[in-house]
Amino acid sequence: MTVFIMVGGxxxxxxxxxxTAALLTAAGSEVHPVRLTGVDAGRPAPPADVDLETHIADVTAAIDAVDAASGREIVLVGHDYGIHPVLGAVDRRAQRVARVVYLDAGMPRNGVPALAAVPDQALRARLAEQAQRGDGEDALAPPARDEWQRWGSxxxxxxxxxxxxxxxAAPQPLGTLLQPLRLTGAVAAVPVTGILCTRNGVSVDMLQRLVDFGDPGLAALTGPQVTFFELLTGHWPMLSCPAELADVLRRAAAGGGxxxxxxxADEPPAHLRPFPLDVPExxxxxxxxxDFHVPAAEGPRPAVVLVHGGPVPAGARPTPRDWPTLVGYARMAAAEGMVGVTFDHRLHDVADYERAAADVTAAVELVRADPRVDADRVALWFFSGGGLLAADWLEKPPVWLRCLAASYPVLAPLPNWGLTGSRFRPDRAVAHAGALPVVLLRAGRETPEVAATVEAFVSAAEGCGAHxxxxxxxxxxxxxxxVDAPEETVPALRRAMRSVVTHLTA
Incomplete structure (x- = not known):
């Protein structure tokens, strides 16, 4: 028999x-949802007296309450914030636990408080500032009914x-978010399963791409004791699809995923595979x-500035300006007589869009100041997660920006990025694009979460008469x-580049 110990977010x-507990029990499992001090009814405590260690003690007590001589395997499930007290307890009772399940949760690190995982970046900054000053409330009020989207899809x-x-919902004692998690490392020996709620913005394929970038912090996710499942739902699957969640938890306990x-491991990752066109260098x-990819042409030439996607880990090598795809686009532009430009910006985390936007502006200024470039004829071309950086240029297009292009872009923040109130909303900014031509390469088999942002952008663009x-x-x-066959992609690449060049030379 499996014993599930479950900790809420x-x-x-x-x-x-x-x-979910009732379904697991009916299938023969033993289930213990943990009542957390200061959060659950029946476990009252002044918020100022409750911190992360309090909740770690609650979870540890739940583990200790299971008869060690029974031979039953204990699986701990941590949803959202709940993974922090789960890991703290497992670190103290690693020999008692068969598996840890991260249910749409981040990857807590030793010495880092749960505040770092709060998705709402503005709220996170405010709470961190209050903690530094030593003032503010002792508990965080729960969201109103229409505010839950700020915490997840x-x-x-x-x-x-x-x-x-x-x-x-109950107020969350701030000490649970502000106190750093302390781990000895014992938890690393316990098998792990991640359950990703894809409508909240993360999928297994996305994780694989991040691993392929070479992020050392994610290398542990490729170990033999780590498995993954996906649920096509938002951030609260215990309420949106409890039967599916119960089924996945049983399969996780059995080591599936x-x-x-x-x-x-087997072949170059997708971002380092060859470009499908053999373009002159x-x-x-x-x-x-x-990097300037300069055509053999006289006089200042129009420029195509390519803005890579992300987030890309800071230590990724090669850096994006040397990726075959970006270099391939730059060479295509040069073959058309344009200056193709690749560069690196600092989008290493979803909290980095402000500084990445500043990097884009600085790169564009450097490009326009170069004597080989016609400063009055520039196109910006955005890729993937870099698509959010297009918002500033759509909101107030400068006269020298002759075209904006995007390939499989993210055009609105994904739910778990915490950017709900930010300016990085191309789906809204397009209403101000005016006569700026926009060329959008759309992937028919895009991931659903990204495709939703593209469709929102297209709908907004059509509604406001954007070009x-x-x-x-x-x-x-x-x-x-x-990743796809050249006969599928090459005609689209040629058409898009031809359109951008036409706008630059008109």
């Missing part, structure tokens, strides 16, 4: 697990489920973090240049 107590929640989530491939001039040209790759996937 921020604002939620044991009651949130009711349906509510996709899949019925009106009744959202009402129930709101009714069950997908595994990630170590970076470069023009001279390349490197100025700081900016939008769609170039579809019907069977293309995210990053289609190096």
């Amino acid at each position: 921020v604002f939620t107590g044991a009651q949130v697990w009711q349906e 509510t996709a899949g929640l019925s009106d009744a489920a959202l009402d129930r989530l709101t009714a069950l 997908r595994r990630l491939r170590p970076a470069g 023009p001279p390349r001039d490197r100025k700081g973090h900016v 939008l040209e769609l170039v579809d790759v019907p069977n293309g996937h995210h990053g289609f240049e190096t």
Whole structure:
């Protein structure tokens, strides 16, 4: 028999697990949703007296309450914030635990408080500032019914489920978010399963791409004891799809699930595979973090500035300006008589969009100041997660920006990025694009979470009469240049580049 010990996320107590617990019990498991001090009814405490160690003690007590002589395997499930007290308890009782399940949760690190995982970046900054000053409230009030989206995707929640989530919510003692998690390392020996709620913005394929970038912090996810499942729902699956969650938890306890491939294990990762077009190699001039791919043409030439996606780990090598896809686009531009530009910006985390935007502006200024470039004829071309950086240029297009292009872009923040109130909303900024031509390469087999942002952008562009040209790759996937057949992608690449060049030379 498996014993499931389940710990809820921020604002939620044991009651949130009711349906899932009943289903697991009916299937023969023993289930113990943990009642957290200062959060659950029946476990009252002044918020100022409750911190992360308090909740770690609650979870440790739940482990200790299971008879060690029974031979039953203990599986701990941590949802959202709940993974922090789960890991703290498992670190102290590693020999008692068969598996840890991260349910739509981050990857806590030793010495880092749970505040670092709060998705709302503005709220996170405010709480951190208050903690430094030593003032502010002792507990964080739960969201109102229409505010849950700031904490995760509510996709899949019925009106009744959202009402129930709101009714069950309790203030979160701030000490639970501000006290650093302390780990000895013992937890590293315990097998792990991650359950990703894809409507909240993360999928197994996305994780694989991050691993392929060479992020050393994610290398542990490729170990033989780590598996993954996906649920096509938002951030609260215990309310939106309890039966599916119960099924996945049983399979996780049995060691099932997908595994990630170590970076470069079998073949080059997608972002380092060859570009599908054999394009002549023009001279390349490197100025700081900016590379100029210069055509054999007289006089200042229009420029195509390529803005890579992300987040890309700071230690990734090669850096994006040397990736085959970006270099391939730059060479295509040079073959058309344009200056193709690749550069590196500092989008290493979803909290980095402000500084990445500043990097884009600085690179564009450097490009326009170069004597080989016609400063009045520049196009910006955005890729993947870099698509959010297009918002500033759509909001107030400068006269010299003759075209804006994007390939499989993210055009609105994903739910778990914590950017709900930020300016990085191309789907809204396009209403101010005016006469700026926009060329959008759309992947027909895009991941659903990214495709939703693209469709929102297209709908907004059509609604405001923006000058939008769609170039579809019907069977293309995210990053289609190096993952799909050339006969599918090459015609779209040529058409899009031809359109951009036409706008630059008109």
